[in-house]
Amino acid sequence: MISLLAAFALIATGPAAAAAPAADSPPAIIGFTAAHAGDEHALEARFDAALKPGDLRAWMERLTRHPHHVGSPWDKANMDFILSLYKSWGYDAHEERFDVLFPTPKQRLLELTAPTTFKASLTEDPVAGDRSSQQQREYLPPFNAYSPDGDVRGSLVYVNYGLQADYDLLAQHGIDVRGKIVIARYGHAWRGIKPKVAAEHGAIGCIIYSDPANDGFGRGDTYPNGPWRAPSSVQRGAVTDDVYLGDPSMPGRASLPGSTGRLTYKQAQTIAAIPTMPISYRDAQPLLAALRGAAVPSAWHGGLALPYHFGGGAARVHMIVKSNWRITPIYDVIARMTGTVEPNVWTIRGNHQDAWVSGAADPISGQVAVLEEARAVSVLAKSGWRPKRTMIYCAWDAEEPGLLGSTAWTEAHHEELAKNAALYVNSDTNGRGFFFADGTHSVESMLNGIAKDVQDPERPASIYARTRASEIVGGDRTGENEDDDIHLGAPGSGSDYASFSDYYGIPVMDIGFAGENGDGGVYHSAYDSFAWYVKYGDPAFAYGVTLAKVGGRAMLRFANADVLPYRYTAFAKTLDRYRGEIVKLVDDTRALTATTNRHLAQHVGELAADPHEPYVAPQPLGDVPTFDFTTLTAATERLTAASAAYDMAADAALARGVIPPAADPALVAVERGELDNRGLPRRPLYKNQIYEPGYYTGYDAKTMPGIREALEARNWDEARSYIPTVTAVVSSLADRINAATATLK
């Protein structure tokens, strides 16, 4: 059937096209010979035809019927339901259990005690017609998981986003947070960074709220009148200090049932340093209104109808956070379709299932797209097609508290993964809007090919064209870059691809649609519900189906290609850009140091400050030494050459139609070269020397982090010590790519 369809495709392009060079007709697909590209296009057309939006809607309704947080009955019921689906579709599927430390709220109190009194409600109002919002007795109330237990009292200080630069500004205004409780707004870094930086500055408690300018009426109509965050809505979430991933009680080891040597929560290094609590902007209003002192600068003003002040004076709060610290079972579903030719080359697809409440958007919108994708693959399989390489579909548990399910699974299976894993494709939240992708850059070219092949469901254009247009309108793509590929964001953290990439050097991509559904507006709240999603998220599940088309193509192309569809030119170019950024960072830091010190000597800051307000000048900065990047530059040049040579050799081999069997194993080994056993400073389990989540950003990646973050921290010796490490990694990548090229000759 497949070859018949391919033949039709060939005929349809006409004899002239058939006579043209093989790579031009039918449309080329990276990793495929011309003839097999035709087969693949035909297969993908059948795959698309099998996708049914009604499935997504029905499964979302089912999976969101009750709160399904970690350890809840519906969490397990959902996993069992997903397992049954995979089994019914013919996958070799099973559940894997892990036992993890997961705290749930025992006591929560927040009150203003001076100069007036106010007790925060810490609850979310039910909304008529929204079942999820009415299930208060079933769902976990708003809390920050892995806050330590505590009962603290102190003067309240507003710290904007709660990052280092914010504390620098407070210090300039003579405000010290030692012994005080800070209130920070969500945004500009992962939430776990806020208590971490607050504690570094001596704060004893941390309140995090959703400011309506960022996440509320400042964006548009609030739920239920619109998609945006309602006054009582609270963003839940973990606040770990992610010096390692996954279960805090089992650093670097799979949390298998019956494991010994588990850390208590007080021993665990990732538990937040100070009691931390999330609140709504309705609860934040009286707290912020009670603050006095100087008016904040305009960049610190939020959307509440009040003058924002730094505080740190008479306004005092009392805060209690206590949790039940239980070891809780979690369940990942793993469903396999074994490859017929290369069973030991794995492409893995995943999305989590657990939610903070009902999680229609996060994560069920992505989960149902992945399920539908897997079902459509099974339809192909039932009609006779089988993948050359192994495809594995996963539903992760316990992503929300810190990627516990996926991390435990990768830790449990790391030896097989190291040998076999070619790619992990992640999704999470999905909704109306524009295609986005983060990932390792060896798959950038392939993913752009897919984005050009898949049509937007609401405009007559490819999803590539719409993302390109939105990047042009947003100013991210100008002039000569207008017709470039979509550039993948560097993978950081925040979803289940993290351990694959950060610990094990497995190529990853994280894909989805967003930007037109106001999905941030119910993020991690009780309003992230089926009712919300079918009104605002993706009412027709059109972008859910489109995500299945993209994810399905990535899986099918990795499964079917004549050679694994990596391309290294974009990869090398990106790594060379990172190198250039680091060189520039040194120069910029040196220039900024000189300027800052000159201005300090001239009292510029003091002269520009209002004499009626306190002003404390910062200390002069130390000199920036010189760094020798010669070896790193040489290594990236070698990588560039190796990458160009591989891409040419792969094209030539595909044109010849002869791919030696040694190629794929050599390719799978390439990105393991990103790892160095030394790990990162203060994070020895993070082995990847190219892509890692930032120590002070959390979600956002820092690339070549050993050097970059040390420079940012002005830790010159540490930065210098990581130059050979990163150079060795880049060199190893070049060697491994050359080895892969050698197999093709």
Next chain:
Amino acid sequence: MISLLAAFALIATGPAAAAAPAADSPPAIIGFTAAHAGDEHALEARFDAALKPGDLRAWMERLTRHPHHVGSPWDKANMDFILSLYKSWGYDAHEERFDVLFPTPKQRLLELTAPTTFKASLTEDPVAGDRSSQQQREYLPPFNAYSPDGDVRGSLVYVNYGLQADYDLLAQHGIDVRGKIVIARYGHAWRGIKPKVAAEHGAIGCIIYSDPANDGFGRGDTYPNGPWRAPSSVQRGAVTDDVYLGDPSMPGRASLPGSTGRLTYKQAQTIAAIPTMPISYRDAQPLLAALRGAAVPSAWHGGLALPYHFGGGAARVHMIVKSNWRITPIYDVIARMTGTVEPNVWTIRGNHQDAWVSGAADPISGQVAVLEEARAVSVLAKSGWRPKRTMIYCAWDAEEPGLLGSTAWTEAHHEELAKNAALYVNSDTNGRGFFFADGTHSVESMLNGIAKDVQDPERPASIYARTRASEIVGGDRTGENEDDDIHLGAPGSGSDYASFSDYYGIPVMDIGFAGENGDGGVYHSAYDSFAWYVKYGDPAFAYGVTLAKVGGRAMLRFANADVLPYRYTAFAKTLDRYRGEIVKLVDDTRALTATTNRHLAQHVGELAADPHEPYVAPQPLGDVPTFDFTTLTAATERLTAASAAYDMAADAALARGVIPPAADPALVAVERGELDNRGLPRRPLYKNQIYEPGYYTGYDAKTMPGIREALEARNWDEARSYIPTVTAVVSSLADRINAATATLK
């Protein structure tokens, strides 16, 4: 006495200094020989010693005791009081009366009629302890002067700042304001631009409100808790379309009592096109809350606690504006101290006296500084010193409704001014903060000399050093420009220097202090009171005294210098920068046109827009032709050479100590060369071809406006036709500077 002091100064610097080249010791002053610079410094020290902050406070208390808007009893009483002061100090002083068209409110109504109802209060709440705010029966309620009478009903549309770019965005969203009433927030252009642009797009009424993000709690604590705008506070102000300055009923002619040929308000071209009304953010809240439709983009969101929408649907308002259109007498005070050597070379100093309500900040804070300056000058005069050249102090009436007092006076005396006026020095509002100056660039060097000589009253540094510091911190001054002079802003409009510069080519400067007093927070409201000013504005009147030091130095240096203290290097450099900006504007417009049209052809805007909302693509732009700027470039090069030659010749002549009497008249004539009788397009009375207020900005200057504004409007033929005009003007400036240089040889 003076020469004795100068001798002491010379002795104090020691014999080595005395032996050094004359220009180096004592500190040089532009326009003075070395010996006379010593005299001048000594004189200025005596001048400073005469200044008493208590005077400023007492006069402010007196002048703000009652509302003193145009035509009010206290307006006339204040003018009589100021006249009596000048007479008591020995000035040759008199009042000059003009009769002008000035409307006062007769009927004001604003109500929401659908989907709910609300009637705007249009009143400002009295504040305990603030006398001015309690004088509602005496003061004019909030209104926009020169709104036409009207009674209109229509659907309400939010138009952000109400500028062309805002209407472009509305059009993209499919929203048309024809037959509707717009609500715009204050800011980003002079208020009169808002009804003008609204009417150009077919709106039938215009509401202007103060958004709290720009002007309210978004800046800090609101009055009376802090300096910023209170919820009921309204910014009054004129909304003329300033195609000419001054009295709308007498374009281009002095409004002398008994004048004939006066226009009715319906004939006057400057009256706003549609009924316009200012409101508070308390009154704006229910109107904006009633709007529906798409959520606005984030740049359009203001500070009210609601989601902002475009509207244009079911929410309707009813608005009545009616005025008493009376011819009203106004009184300028003119006080002269005639020069002993060159009585026909005039330096003029002015500040207005009329206010919208009690106007402690605007204009009395500046007025009392100018009065104290004039009094200290009289102290010098009583001790035997007399100015070489004539000094004239003015207190203007009717500035607020449209610079009526100063414009009428310049129109009445334009022939003498054309011959005699060397400089007009304006002040208006003053408060704590940083020195600012706009003006013609021939006085930039002199003014920087003054700014380096005058100390800030609250920091141990010169006012130059503090302005420099604030420009560095604000990012306006970086790297190589850190040690430049303070660059004067180009003079636009908005205070009484406008007719001097725009009509008559008289060099002007506008000086004051601002930035640390939240003065915008009570601007044109009933809360701009003595109570507010002594708490927030400049409680010790320290910056008032400092303004007197700066203004006094400018007056005294122009009065005493050996040769008028112009320098043309900065002037030529600035005009060459304007030329460069215009050349770049053509290039940028061409590039933007190409990009815009390419994106339109590729449907970029549509592909980036949410398919669930209306999107209307704009029309493609016409091609940008080429322009030949060769002659203009040659003229600016000639000006640069002429300027350098003059500055060198002046230094040499001062070093020789011989200044021929022909020099000053030649210098006075230089900037009349900025005028061309052709005037500007659609504004024939504006003759200045270098500096003018923008047709669509109002306050902000457009430089070389004949070319620049035509390019901005894509009116290529008009732009081309102004190249020879501007070239001729620049050429004439070079000729006139060369003529001045010739007098020195």
